[in-house]
Amino acid sequence: MAEPDGRTLGDEEVAAAERVIRSGMLNSVWGVEAKALEREMAATYGSRHAISCSSGTAALHLSVVAAAPDPGDEIITTPITDFGTVAPILSQNAVPVFADVDPVDGNLDPDAVAALIGPRTKAILAVHLFGASARIGELRALADTHGLTLIEDCAQAWLTETPGGALAGTVGQVGTFSLQQWKHITCGDGGLVITDDDELARRMRLFADKGWDRAAGRSHAAFGLNYRMTELQAAVARAQFAKLHGVVAARRRTAGLLTKALAGLPGVLLPNAEGHAWWLYPLVLPGGGAPALAERLRAAGVPARAGYLAEPLNHAPVLRHGPVYGTSRFPLTEEPAACPEAERMVAETLLIVDWNENYTDDHVSTVAAALWEALGA
Numbered sequence: 001m002a003e004p005d006g007r008t009l010g011d012e013e014v015a016a017a018e019r020v021i022r023s024g025m026l027n028s029v030w031g032v033e034a035k036a037l038e039r040e041m042a043a044t045y046g047s048r049h050a051i052s053c054s055s056g057t058a059a060l061h062l063s064v065v066a067a068a069p070d071p072g073d074e075i076i077t078t079p080i081t082d083f084g085t086v087a088p089i090l091s092q093n094a095v096p097v098f099a100d101v102d103p104v105d106g107n108l109d110p111d112a113v114a115a116l117i118g119p120r121t122k123a124i125l126a127v128h129l130f131g132a133s134a135r136i137g138e139l140r141a142l143a144d145t146h147g148l149t150l151i152e153d154c155a156q157a158w159l160t161e162t163p164g165g166a167l168a169g170t171v172g173q174v175g176t177f178s179l180q181q182w183k184h185i186t187c188g189d190g191g192l193v194i195t196d197d198d199e200l201a202r203r204m205r206l207f208a209d210k211g212w213d214r215a216a217g218r219s220h221a222a223f224g225l226n227y228r229m230t231e232l233q234a235a236v237a238r239a240q241f242a243k244l245h246g247v248v249a250a251r252r253r254t255a256g257l258l259t260k261a262l263a264g265l266p267g268v269l270l271p272n273a274e275g276h277a278w279w280l281y282p283l284v285l286p287g288g289g290a291p292a293l294a295e296r297l298r299a300a301g302v303p304a305r306a307g308y309l310a311e312p313l314n315h316a317p318v319l320r321h322g323p324v325y326g327t328s329r330f331p332l333t334e335e336p337a338a339c340p341e342a343e344r345m346v347a348e349t350l351l352i353v354d355w356n357e358n359y360t361d362d363h364v365s366t367v368a369a370a371l372w373e374a375l376g377a
Contacts, residue, residue, distance in 0.1 A: 007186065007356075008185075008240065008243050008246075008247060008357065009186075009240075012239040012242070012243075013236045013239045013240065015239075016033075016235035016236050016238060016239040017232055017235060017236060019235060020033060020231045020232050020235045021232075023231075025231060026230055026231045026232055027228075027230065027231060028052070028228050028229055028230060028231050028234060029209070029214070029228065031231035031234075032231075033231045033234035033235040033238060034052045034228075034229045034230075034231060034233075034234035036234070036238060037050075037052055037192070037229075037234045037237050037238050037241065038050040038051065038052050038192075040238065040241055041177075041192050041194065041241070042194065044241075044244075045167055045169060045170055045175070045194050046167075046170065047170065047175075047194040047195065047196055048195070048196045048197075048198070048201070049194065049195050049196070049197075049198070049201035050192055050193070050194050051192065051193045051194075051195075051201065051204050051205055051208060052190070052191070052192055052228075052229040052234060052237075053190070053191045053192070053193065053208050053227040053228070053229055054189065054190065054191065054226075054227050054228065054229055054230075054233070055084075055178070055180065055189045055190060055191050055227075056084060056155045056176065056177065056178025056179070056180050056183075056189075056190075056191045057084035057087060057088065057191070058191050058208070058227040059176035059177060059178065059191030059192060059193045060084060060085060060087075060088045060125075060151075060153060060176050060191075061087075061088035061091055061092075061207075061225075061227070062174075062176070062191075062193050062204040062207055062208055062227065063088070063125070063151040063174040063176050063193060063204070064088040064089055064091070064092050064094065064123070064125075064151070065092065065203055065204060065207045066149065066151075066173070066174050066195065066197075066200040066203050066204050067122055067123040067149035067151065067174075068122075068203070069089075069092055069093075069094040069122040069123065070094075070122075071093035071094070071331055072093070072094070072095065072120060072331050073094045073095070073120050073121070073122040074094065074095045074096075074097045074118065074120045074121045074122060075089045075094050075095070075096060075097065075121075075122055075123045075124070075125055076097045076098075076099050076113050076116050076117070076121060076123070076124050076125070077089070077096055077097070077098065077099070077108075077124070077125040077126070077127070078098065078099065078101055078106075078107070078108045078125075078126070078127050078129070078313075078342070079098040079100075079101070079312035079313045079314040079315075079336075079339045079342045079343075080101055080106045080127075080129060080308065080309065080312055080313075080342050080345065080346065081127045081129070081153065081313065082155070083313065083316065084155075084178075085125060085127060085153055085313075086313055086316075086319075089125070090324055090331070090332075093330070093331045094122065094331060095120075095331050095332060095333075096313075096319070096336075097116055097121075097336075098312075098313065098314040098336050098337065098339050098342075099112040099113045099115075099116050099339070100112040100339040100340065100341045100342055101339065101341050101342045101345065102135070102341070103284070103286075103341045103344070103345060103349070104269060104284060105129065105132050105271065105272065105282070105284075106129045106130070106282070106284075106308075106342070106345055106350060107126070107127070107128070107129050107132065107133075107134040107135065108124075108126050108127070108134050108135070108139065109135075109341070110135050110138040110139055110142060112339075113139065113142060114142055117142070117146050117148070121146065121148060122148065122149065123143075123148050123149040123150070123151055124139055124142065124143050124148055124149075124150050124151070125151045125153060126139050126150065126151070126152055126153065126172070127153040127155075127156075128152065128153065128154055128156060128157035128160050128168045129156065129282075130156055130271075130278075130279050130280045130281075130282045130352065131156050131157050131158075131160055131276050131277030131278050131279040131280070132157075132160070132271060132272065132275075132276050132277075132282070133157070133160050133161065133162045133163060133168055133275050133276075134152075134168075135163075136150075136152065136162050136168065136171045136172065137162065137163065137164055137171065139172075140171050140172060143172070149172075149173050149174070150171070150172035150173055150174075151172055151173070151174045151175075151176065152168055152169050152171065152172040152174070152175040152176065153176055154168050154169040154175050154176060154177050155176065155177060155178035155180070155183060156178075156183070156277070156279035156280070157169070157277050157279070158177065158183070158184040158185065158244060158247075158248060158277055159184075159244065159245065159248045159277055160275055160276065160277040161274070161275030162275060163274070163275070168275075168277075169194055170194070173195060173196075173197055173200060174193060174194070174195045174197075174200060174204075175193070175194045175195070176191065176192070176193050177191060177192040177193070177194075178190075178191055179191060179192070179233070179237050179240070183279070184244065184247050184248060184251075184277065184279065184357075185237070185240035185241060185243065185244050185247060186236075186237075186240060187232075187233040187234070187236040187237040187240065188233065188236070189233070190229055190233045190234075190237055191227075191229075203222070206221055206222045206224055207222065207223075207224040207225065207227070208224065208225070208226075208227040208228060209224060209226070209227075209228060210224045210225065210226055211223050211224035212224070246357070247357045248277050248278075248357075250357035250358075250359075251277065251278040251355060251356065251357050251359075252273075252276070252277075252278060254355075254359045254360070254361070254363070254364050255273065255276065255278040255281055255355060256273060257361065257364045258281060258364045258367055258368060259271070259273050261364060261365070261368035262368060262371060262372075265371060265372060265375055265376060266375060266376065267285055267286070267287055267289075267375055268283050268284070268285055268371075268375060269283070269284040269285075269286060270283065271283070278355050279355070280308075280352045280353065280354060280355055281352065281353040281354075281355045281367075282350065282351070282352050282353075283350075283351045283352070283353070283371075284345070284349050284350060284351075285348075285349050285351060286349060287349075288344075288348035288349055289348070290306040290307065290348055290349055290350055290351040291306040291307070291348075293306070293351055293374055293375070294306040294351055296370075296374045297351075297353070297367075297370050297371070297374065300366075300370040300373070300374075301366065301370075302353060302366065302367050302370045302371075303353065303354040304351060304352065304353050304354075305351070305352050305354075306350065306351050306352075307345070307346040307347065307350055308346065308350055308352055309346050311346060312339060312342040312343055312345075312346050313336075314336035314337065314338070314339050314342070314343075315336075315343070319332065319335070319336055320335045320336070321335075353367060
């Protein structure tokens with residue numbers, strides 16, 4: 001197999017970095033690259049606003065700031081995600097509430113979300129896991145019914161299309177994106193946030209720049225941190241952004257070939273390819289056995305892993321027995337509730353194959369042959 005962490009970094013990124021260094025301006029407050037990246041992102045996604053920041057986690061923090069929870073308010077999210085989805089909730093002294101997932105794809109189950117909405121609920125934070133769209137239309141309807149902010153975590157879902165045809169990140173009030181090393185495109189670390197809401201954009205821009213209203217001089221209008229993207233990050237991100245459609249198209253082509261090659265494979269649920277961006281290629285084994293299968297696939301040279309996480313986040317030690325701040329568990333008051341479907345997926349049924357834009361037809365054949373040999377007898 002090819003290196004599963006393939007990248008598209010090349011001469012274009014080198015030239016972009018050199019352009020910034022030779023300009024002498026590496027700070028985005030006075031530079032041009034981050035502003036240009038924001039314009040390009042907004043144009044691609046058809047959004048009124050795009051805000052650049054220093055990481056995907058920072059982008060999520062901005063989105064939670066946009067939702068404006070009071071201390072102790074709750075934000076419902078998924079237990080199958082990176083901790084970067086949850087850390088910003090705690091950072092705003094809000095409480096992450098974990099809803100269970102659809103056992104077919106690991107995305108939030110809207111019925112489970114609905115059952116958890118209460119008087120302290122402020123937002124729903126949905127993750128488009130592995131590049132597959134969550135049931136985002138249903139989640140938006142829930143959010144609208146209860147007056148909640150819907151945030152979309154699209155770190156793994158660049159150009160993912162929702163069942164309604166919209167791009168993931170444009171259905172909720174806020175969409176967040178990651179430019180971390182192993183995402184579809186990268187500048188090492190970096191993030192972008194999109195929104196059509198002028199007030200939410202204002203809040204997020206202020207927070208990303210220490211609450212500094214630059215138009216008013218050295219005046220701090222709100223509490224904020226320094227989440228500014230540098231010009232070097234932005235220039236590399238722009239070179240990568242120009243390659244995004246090609247990256248996703250290449251992943252879709254080979255993932256489509258694998259899906260066809262696995263048709264009829266017993267004991268496996270294949271992913272729904274519609275709109276998928278294929279950050280990873282996930283398989284679900286309803287009868288269990290994902291850890292053993294992953295071991296067999298690795299022995300055959302296929303980069304496969306079971307479960308994706310060591311444990312779902314409702315079992316993360318920091319959330320079960322703290323502390324969060326100093327010796328305090330604030331804002332947490334109790335351990336997270338069980339999420340049986342998520343727990344079973346991580347322990348028994350979820351298997352992922354690393355995927356990237358450099359895979360060839362031969363790589364697809366290798367993966368397919370290993371899976372048929374393991375399960376097809």
